[in-house]
Amino acid sequence: MATMEELKLRVRELENELIKCKQKQCAAEDAQNQELHRPKINKMSAEVVDSNPYSRLMALKRMGIVEDYEKIRTFTVAVVGVGGVGSVTAEMLTRCGIGKLLLFDYDKVELANMNRLFFQPHQAGLSKVEAAEHTLRNINPDVTFETHNYNITTMENFTHFMDRISHGGLEEGKPVDLVLSCVDNFEARMAINTACNELGQIWMESGVSENAVSGHIQLIIPGETACFACAPPLVVAANIDEKTLKREGVCAASLPTTMGVVAGLLVQNVLKYLLQFGTVSYYLGYNAMQDFFPSMAMKANPQCNDRYCRRQQEEYKKKEAERPKVEVVQEEEEVVVHEDNEWGIEVVSEVTDAELQAASGTAPDLPEGITVAYTIPAETAASGETVEETEQSLEELMAQMRKL
Amino acid sequence: MADDATRRAVSQIPLLKTHAGPRDRSLWPLRLKEEYQALIKFVEQNKEADNDWFRLESNADGTRWTGTCWFIHDLLRYEFRLEFDVPVTYPDTAPEVAVPELDGKTAKMYRGGKICLTEHFAPLWARNAPRFGLAHLMALGLGPWLAVEVPDLISKGLVVHKEGQRETAE
Ligand SMILES: [Zn+2]
Numbered sequence: 356m357a358t359m360e361e362l363k364l365r366v367r368e369l370e371n372e373l374i375k376c377k378q379k380q381c382a383a384e385d386a387q388n389q390e391l392h393r394p395k396i397n398k399m400s401a402e403v404v405d406s407n408p409y410s411r412l413m414a415l416k417r418m419g420i421v422e423d424y425e426k427i428r429t430f431t432v433a434v435v436g437v438g439g440v441g442s443v444t445a446e447m448l449t450r451c452g453i454g455k456l457l458l459f460d461y462d463k464v465e466l467a468n469m470n471r472l473f474f475q476p477h478q479a480g481l482s483k484v485e486a487a488e489h490t491l492r493n494i495n496p497d498v499t500f501e502t503h504n505y506n507i508t509t510m511e512n513f514t515h516f517m518d519r520i521s522h523g524g525l526e527e528g529k530p531v532d533l534v535l536s537c538v539d540n541f542e543a544r545m546a547i548n549t550a551c552n553e554l555g556q557i558w559m560e561s562g563v564s565e566n567a568v569s570g571h572i573q574l575i576i577p578g579e580t581a582c583f584a585c586a587p588p589l590v591v592a593a594n595i596d597e598k599t600l601k602r603e604g605v606c607a608a609s610l611p612t613t614m615g616v617v618a619g620l621l622v623q624n625v626l627k628y629l630l631q632f633g634t635v636s637y638y639l640g641y642n643a644m645q646d647f648f649p650s651m652a653m654k655a656n657p658q659c660n661d662r663y664c665r666r667q668q669e670e671y672k673k674k675e676a677e678r679p680k681v682e683v684v685q686e687e688e689e690v691v692v693h694e695d696n697e698w699g700i701e702v703v704s705e706v707t708d709a710e711l712q713a714a715s716g717t718a719p720d721l722p723e724g725i726t727v728a729y730t731i732p733a734e735t736a737a738s739g740e741t742v743e744e745t746e747q748s749l750e751e752l753m754a755q756m757r758k759l
Numbered sequence: 760m761a762d763d764a765t766r767r768a769v770s771q772i773p774l775l776k777t778h779a780g781p782r783d784r785s786l787w788p789l790r791l792k793e794e795y796q797a798l799i800k801f802v803e804q805n806k807e808a809d810n811d812w813f814r815l816e817s818n819a820d821g822t823r824w825t826g827t828c829w830f831i832h833d834l835l836r837y838e839f840r841l842e843f844d845v846p847v848t849y850p851d852t853a854p855e856v857a858v859p860e861l862d863g864k865t866a867k868m869y870r871g872g873k874i875c876l877t878e879h880f881a882p883l884w885a886r887n888a889p890r891f892g893l894a895h896l897m898a899l900g901l902g903p904w905l906a907v908e909v910p911d912l913i914s915k916g917l918v919v920h921k922e923g924q925r926e927t928a929e
Contacts, residue, residue, distance in 0.1 A: 462870060465870065506844070508844070508846035508847055508848065509822070509844045509846065509847070510781050510782070510820075510822050510847060513782075513847045540855070540869075541852055541881065542846045542848060542852045542853075542854075542855065545846075545848040545851060545852050546846060546847055546848050549847065549848055584851070587882075587885065605866045605867070606866060606867055606868065606869060606875035607869075607875075660851065728881070728882070729881065729882030729885060729886075730882075731885055731886050732886065739770060739773075739774050740773050740774065741773055741774045741775065741776050741890070742773045742774070742775060742776060742793045742796040742797055742800075743773070743796070745792065745796060747792075748792075749788060749791055749792050749795070752792055752795035752796065752799065753795060753816065753817070755795075755799055756795055756798060756799055756802075756814075756815070756816060757816060759799065759802050759803070759806075759814065
């Protein structure tokens with residue numbers, strides 16, 4: 356019988372062969388598509404002929420909805436996370452004729468993702484950014500693509516990510532116009548938040564809950580609106596009794612419908628923001644169970660943990676003070692901190708009331724349908740002992756750990 | 760929250776003092792020393808309690824960690840490799856611990872073998888940042904996960920005891 360090592364080697368050989376086959380197939384498809392490809396279009400035309408992919412979009416201008424639709428070709432958008440929401444977002448922007456798209460994702464296409472939109476079974480095994488670029492380029496060759504197949508939260512990648520956000524615009528060296536967070540975890544959202552606070556980069560956050568029946572989008576203008584670290588994560592209350600929600604045995608559910616709705620809401624607001632029509636939502640929730648869309652605005656928190664957020668707030672204050680007061684400032688709901696706490700109860704349902712009282716902080720006053728994932732108590736004195744002062748060097752500690 | 764045994768173990772891990780992540784060139788070495796101090800203390804306590812269950816070590820700059828963890832079930836020892844990167848947002852956000860060899864065997868995992876923590880973990884971490892360190896991550900994240908998942912994987916035959924691994928804990 357073959358040993359484990361031999362079998363592993365054989366698997367690797369077969370994987371390599373498969374990759375080669377896939378590449379060959381892609382090359383053949385590309386050659387074939389070349390004939391089907393339309394040539395690049397230099398100027399968007401409003402002429403209604405069956406060969407013009409932009410006629411219906413340009414009609415927005417004729418109807419007076421959008422003042423200057425062609426302007427879309429001058430914008431660059433970075434999409435971080437090319438999964439269920441990000442891939443659909445990228446497709447919509449591509450079809451709308453965006454100037455340039457930067458795509459970031461470290462993941463591969465998997466057959467387990469086929470309940471979602473966009474990717475196809477034959478792309479399984481390819482990196483998501485590579486597969487997406489291939490499909491999107493076929494859909495609209497006028498868009499410029501830049502892809503990065505890595506995890507933005509690690510040290511070296513994060514530096515590169517910041518560099519591309521600040522220099523990856525359509526005109527190389529210029530920053531991108533908007534960053535879209537379509538990631539599925541807290542670390543990556545916080546990494547995007549950190550980068551955008553440092554760079555003063557406007558971005559939109561999006562998310563779908565782990566139970567797949569709610570989602571949200573949020574516009575973050577550093578220094579002006581609440582950043583992702585200004586408050587505990589906001590969640591859309593799905594009105595499901597937490598006690599009946601079974602979490603055993605699964606991590607997360609996902610529905611193509613919810614992800615499609617959230618991607619649609621996100622890109623709608625991207626278009627409104629970039630092309631300056633309608634009103635851009637600051638925070639828009641989607642409760643799929645009741646078809647309820649709560650919305651709100653939240654100012655940046657002066658006590659935010661992120662010092663770059665606090666610095667951006669100072670800058671914003673200065674700019675506001677210098678600006679002549681003419682226009683009507685949209686009224687934002689002040690977030691009031693209440694002394695009584697009705698949130699966080701589900702989160703720590705297994706602890707006693709006394710412990711809950713001690714562990715939970717005050718919850719902000721939020722509109723109906725929006726809540727916080729958890730609360731954080733006001734700074735308390737550190738309980739329990741802390742690490743002692745040590746004379747040992749890091750190397751000595753590392754060696755000690757190895758010897759244990 | 761966690762069970763009593765976990766709570767007791769966690770309460771004995773020293774808290775950390777330095778609020779610094781890997782991007783903070785001047786303070787990160789200090790934080791890293793505290794991480795090692797807390798980890799050493801935790802492993803020693805585990806040994807004393809006859810419940811030694813993991814080892815960890817990092818690269819020189821402390822951004823990538825690898826190690827092993829093991830679980831004793833019916834006197835047999837099941838050992839797994841574990842790994843994680845320290846994200847740029849640490850210690851405000853916890854690293855995602857991965858047990859790659861169990862990838863695809865349990866639904867309580869994200870791709871790449873990253874373990875799926877309970878809904879209690881994120882609020883607990885957020886409330887205790889930056890005083891919680893990697894030792895707390897092991898005690899509150901990986902430990903309870905192994906305790907639930909490994910027996911289940913064994914009963915389903917998805918994890919089998921490997922010949923040559925020690926029959927019982929030393
Ligand atoms: Zn903030």
